[in-house]
Amino acid sequence: MLTLYGVYRSRALRPLWVLAEAEIPFTHVPVTQAYRLAEPLAATAPLNTATPAFLAINPIGQVPALRDGPLLLTESLAICLHIARKFGGALGPASADEASLMENWALFAATAIEPLSIEILYVYRDKLAETPTGEGIVKIAAQKLARPLARLEAHLQGRNWLLDRFSVADVMVEECLRYGQPYAPLLAPFPNVARWMAACQARPAFQQVWAARNAEPE
Numbered sequence: 680m681l682t683l684y685g686v687y688r689s690r691a692l693r694p695l696w697v698l699a700e701a702e703i704p705f706t707h708v709p710v711t712q713a714y715r716l717a718e719p720l721a722a723t724a725p726l727n728t729a730t731p732a733f734l735a736i737n738p739i740g741q742v743p744a745l746r747d748g749p750l751l752l753t754e755s756l757a758i759c760l761h762i763a764r765k766f767g768g769a770l771g772p773a774s775a776d777e778a779s780l781m782e783n784w785a786l787f788a789a790t791a792i793e794p795l796s797i798e799i800l801y802v803y804r805d806k807l808a809e810t811p812t813g814e815g816i817v818k819i820a821a822q823k824l825a826r827p828l829a830r831l832e833a834h835l836q837g838r839n840w841l842l843d844r845f846s847v848a849d850v851m852v853e854e855c856l857r858y859g860q861p862y863a864p865l866l867a868p869f870p871n872v873a874r875w876m877a878a879c880q881a882r883p884a885f886q887q888v889w890a891a892r893n894a895e896p897e
């Protein structure tokens with residue numbers, strides 16, 4: 680049985696979505712980020728990323744983590760790839776080349792998208808979007824995202840999904856790009872990307888994990 684550590688309001692949402700897509704049974708341990716703990720959240724989160732019990736699982740003290748028998752993984756996108764490859768049927772690769780393609784999209788998401796989109800997320804999370812500093816950070820991040828987004832836009836021309844079907848590649852790239860969505864103008868020049876994001880987020884499994892996320896305390 681798989682055990683996934685991490686609340687829905689974290690990068691654990693990525694593997695939780697993959698698990699929901701493929702209806703894979705698993706044990707969920709909702710570990711909360713220690714930095715988010717303040718009353719009343721603390722009362723509902725006895726296990727958090729700073730507790731010794733969790734640090735024994737992931738010494739970096741971050742979620743998600745996945746245990747699959749003797750295997751322990753602590754990177755969200757590696758966890759997504761592992762679940763999809765081993766248990767995910769068509770969500771995972773059907774050939775060695777597809778496995779390479781999915782890894783390519785994982786690294787694109789982690790290196791070209793997430794470091795910039797998360798800058799946008801932090802500005803909105805910290806309610807700085809209306810300040811000159813916040814506006815500056817968002818505009819620069821959006822400018823830098825234009826290049827990877829143009830690449831994504833061209834790839835999605837005439838395609839519904841990143842591969843020839845919905846797969847873990849879509850989950851990984853969508854989830855990394857979602858952090859930039861609070862800045863509405865971000866996707867305006869990229870209609871294929873906007874259409875694909877909407878299609879990803881309309882999937883019943885995404886809706887299911889998103890509802891679970893929204894049911895958690897902020």
Ligand SMILES: N[C@@H](CCC(=O)N[C@@H](CS)C(=O)NCC(=O)O)C(=O)O
Pocket residue numbers: 688689690691712713714728740741742743753754755756
């Ligand atoms: N590279 C890691 C980053 C994980 C990460 O930053 N997790 C955050 C939650 S989304 C966390 O656990 N933060 C708690 C902390 O850093 O103390 C991954 O993608 O799995």
